[in-house]
Amino acid sequence: MAELRILTLIKRVPAPGARINITDDEQFVNTQNLGFTMSPHEECAVEGAVQLIEEHGGESTVLTLGPAEAEEQLRYAASIGINQAVLMDNGGEDWDPQRTAKAIGDAIEQLESESGPFDLILFGNESADSGGFQVGIRVAHRLGRPMVNGIKGIEVHDDKVVAKREVDAGSEVYELPRPAVLGVKEGLNLPRYPTMKGRLASKKVEINAVAPAADAGGQAKVRLLRPVETVSETVILGTDESAAAAVVDLFEELGVL
Amino acid sequence: MTSVLVVIESDQGAMAPASHEALTFARDYATSAGLPLNAIIFGAESGMAAEAGTYGAATVHVADHALLDDFGPEAWGETLAQAVTQTAPAVVVSCGTDRGNEVLAQAAARLDLPFVANCTEVDTGAAEMTRTQWGGSLLERVSLNAPTRLLSIAPHAFDASPAPAPGAGMVMPFAPVLDDSLARTKVVDRVVTSSGVTLSTAPVVVGGGRGVGSAEAYAPLEELAELLGGKVGCSRAVTNNGWRPHSDQVGQTGTRIAPELYIACGISGAIQHWVGAKASKNILAINTDAEANMVTKAGHAVLGDLHTMIPAITAEVKKRKGL
Structure with a gap:
């Protein structure tokens, strides 16, 4: 099989712990005390791309649309084995899904006209923060390529990509002709940690800049708000094994015994 | 007359329980907006039209086509896009499941319309709505500007209940024009790894x-x-x-x-x-x-x-x- 070219799309997102706070203007997540990461589905997409290149040979590229600081996530991807990085700096503005997809589609067309087509493009199933469930699908449609979301298994063959999607009782199998686009989910693999050698090498990876430009779509943020949490008064059934009887009484009361 | 159109998610002829939530939400919305409630199903009619009727659907468009007899996101999305173009609903609703969101996104891409995923509250007129971010840890109020409003509702956000007065559930065949190439994303095989109770259905x-x-x-x-x-x-x-x-x-x-x-x-x-x-x-x-x-x-x-x-x-x- 000829060497592969794989593109993976990632998004820089905050890494929240037990609670998400909102800025006073209700427009953004308050990230004052938070670190940043890429969406978990995308970590698996990056790992998947690295594994496929290790298996088949070729070259992998990672692309992000976001603030200049997203260089951190691009270098992280490079530290675990991605070869090329592209940053589309939109100044950290919150772009709607149609606008995001248009800008990314334009960038992919530009990259492919310069260096040849990607055999496989990987998106995360949805971003961890805004969770629009559509950017990858819009980009694939624009490029005229087959796209399936929710993928937890990928095999690349000469003429096709076999993809597995987890469903309640097992999995569905899809066979997409190449070139293909997939939206992957966490569980595709267990992403590796960067090695010291990988970290050092990632510092030398050149970050290519592509200027994003696209008009706003039809969905616009008004404000963020926190969901109403029902506060429950926790009933403490005990602190040791003697609580077992009270626990099983609860099972009986709920009808689950 | 325009309508509210519910996208029925099904697998091999059986309606997904999440579709009952979508139908219930859409029925209440249609009532407040004064619009009829219709539904679309993919594949041969297998009793789902009557089932949708019990949740209030008046007309059920049945898209029976060889490419739709099993799930395929592109064929289902293209079919929905054609149904939207031909029947011009005001609002299209699906459940915010993997398939529900995927089919709406496929249709939205084809229609070049916005799609608001995982709503928890929708104003009458659907010019503004609340949707989930961070899987539901945070909410976002959004405005929506579109001739047809495509949205999914967040799972478990609305309790399903049959209509007090059932709809007719009248079957209306819908014949999409689908290119054979759309078979490229149709399910080709299934692997069953567990039988009986699963994590998402376990009591x-x-x-x-x-x-x-x-x-x-x-x-x-x-x-x-x-x-x-x-x-x-x-x-x-x-x-x-x-x-x-x-x-x-x-x-x-x-x-x-x-x-x-x-x-x-x-x-x-x-x-x-x-x-x-x-x-x-x-x-x-x-x-x-x-x-x-x-x-x-x-x-x-x-x-x-x-x-x-x-x-x-x-x-x-x-x-x-x-x-």
Whole structure:
């Protein structure tokens, strides 16, 4: 099989712990005390791309649309084995899904006209923060390529990509002709940690800049708000094994015994 | 006359329970907007039109086509796009499941329309709505400017209930024009790995977190889950440690559960996990840390060590069952 070219799309997102706070203007997540990461589905997409290149040979590229600081996530991807990085700096503005997809589609067309087509493009199933469930699908449609979301298994063959999607009782199998686009989910693999050698090498990876430009779509943020949490008064059934009887009484009361 | 159109999710002729939530939400919306409620199903009619009728659907468009006899996101999305173009609904609603969101996004891409995923509240007129971010840990108020408003509703955000006065559920055949090439994303095979109760349908889930300590230490959780006819779940930290398969993970990037009882053992309750567990009807937390998020959010808790508590609970269950 000829060497592969794989593109993976990632998004820089905050890494929240037990609670998400909102800025006073209700427009953004308050990230004052938070670190940043890429969406978990995308970590698996990056790992998947690295594994496929290790298996088949070729070259992998990672692309992000976001603030200049997203260089951190691009270098992280490079530290675990991605070869090329592209940053589309939109100044950290919150772009709607149609606008995001248009800008990314334009960038992919530009990259492919310069260096040849990607055999496989990987998106995360949805971003961890805004969770629009559509950017990858819009980009694939624009490029005229087959796209399936929710993928937890990928095999690349000469003429096709076999993809597995987890469903309640097992999995569905899809066979997409190449070139293909997939939206992957966490569980595709267990992403590796960067090695010291990988970290050092990632510092030398050149970050290519592509200027994003696209008009706003039809969905616009008004404000963020926190969901109403029902506060429950926790009933403490005990602190040791003697609580077992009270626990099983609860099972009986709920009808689950 | 324009309408509210519900996208019925189904698998091999059976309607997904989440579609009942979509139908219920859409019925209430259609009533407040003064519009008729219609639905579209993919594949041959197998009784789903009447089922949609019991939830209030007046007309059910049946898109019967060889490419639609099994799931395929592109063929389903193209069919929906054509139905939207021909019937011009004001609002299109699906459930915010994997398939529901995927089919709406495929149709939105084809129609070049916005698509608002996972709504929890929609104003009459659908010019503004509230949707989930971060898997439901945060909400976003959005405005929507589009001639046809495509949206999905967040799972478990609306309780399903049949219509007080059923709709006619009248079948109206719909013939999409589909290119054979759309077969490229149709399901070609299925692998069945489990039968019977699954994590998302289990009446009881016994969840283990980092506090369980090792892969082997899940055996007592398995035994208790088995006794209660339930399944074992886990937190993200556990799958990251390789103790359990990812298919057991409950959370934003795993499975959303809604059991009658969730027994959360040694789970701190970070938001990543909590959003996957919060639809549980009752929660019992077993944790040594009284301040853990999961303990403060649970209806009941045992402030003890799961390693001694679970065997004690299992012994008590066996005793009462006469085992």
